[in-house]
Amino acid sequence: MTSTPPAPRLADLRERWLSAVIAALQGDAKVAGVALVGSLGAGRADDWSDVDLLVVVEDLDDYAVPGRLPQGPGRLAFEIDARHNGPRGTRAISAQYVVEDLPLWVDWHLHPVSLANWPSDSSVIFDRRGIAPTPATLSEYLNRGEHEPATPKTDDEHDAMRLALIPIAAKQVARQSPDAARTIEYLGGDHTADQLSALDELLNQFEHLGRADSLAAGRAYVELLRGAIR
Template sequence: MNARSSAPPAPRLAGIRSRWLGAATAGLPGDSNVVGAALVGSLGAGRWDDWSDIDLLVVVDDARIDDYAAPGRLARGLGNATVVVDARQNGPRGTRAVSGQYLVDGLPLWVDWHVHPVSRASWPADSTVIFDRRGLGRLTATFSEYLNAGEREEATPKSPDEHRALRLALVPIAGKLIARRSPETARLIEFIGGPHAPDGAWKDHLAALRRLLGGFAALDLPDSVAAGHAYLDLVEKTLD
């Protein structure tokens, strides 16, 4: 675990993340359309803990950006992708993003793929480059600063079931915030559909998330629901 993190240890989650990341990135250097790849977010910046998710920046030839940003196109890690959404609205115009929940050993792992065209690509200041075929430059801006600069891509329309599936996949993210004792916990739970409880204790937050999971049965994503319960059980066991 990163020495600067105060989150409680969760070695099982860290092991799942490491194995998934190794499997997902192993084939990228052999793909002639992929110019380079880097870890961004907390992993790239060295601020990770055992609960951290994965953010990957993949640079591709301009003509192939939509091919690689298709939901499921880059899902090469271990386990199964249960919820995958087009998340291009999270990046600057001209870039693409795909977010997904993967189930590995019965637990969920959230991955954000950022797919950028080589014509406008540089490595953020806080990224960790995995490989680079063309010697791309490095920005002075962090990845977060880069994403938030300029005009955003417009979101693609989503059906009500797609919105509900996304909220289901966010339940473990809220569980992660509970484990970290984050002040953002209550806000995310409310966004998912839970009660407004900014002063709730962590056990109250866990109970609210378990109730929310029970309401997602109609989506016909039983593996994702079961993985959400397993994740919340891990959070409870860690904090008890």
């Protein structure tokens, strides 16, 4: 049985980013509560895990705008409206930050107090309003009822997202997940080729976008992966 190779630098960057962002959210009186969700919240994260945060706010419209959320010790390289990933009345933003030249993917789930519960597989960081827990898992919680409609995206936005998702494919390669080939194919790469070579070629394909931060961070991540699996 094979195991996922360690990547302690990724875990360290993630934890330092989280520490700074949580401190910023705790210092914001308009934030009613925050929980870790996804693999971190459920206690099954590894060094390669990304960040999923459920942020409960008093005024949803104040937060679901570009650049509103704390960036931590990094810089924002990409963000996109992902409200279609949640029920009506909520918002979601997917973002890539570059922390010490490596990418960190964060899915922000933004919910108003009136619609909020803590999913059963979340880890509550703080709660100022006594928000009730729910027996529903995060997946069940996000898929309840009718979803928010997706916002239209331009071709450039789709390409920028595919570039930002290359490290997600690399993470799947590190875990030897069958999802890696499917993600590489979705991103426009050759899923039948050597996976590291396919990731390199994908990065080359997106050079024309002029998104230097995402491109350099993607290359650094693939090189980290290459060293980890040798």
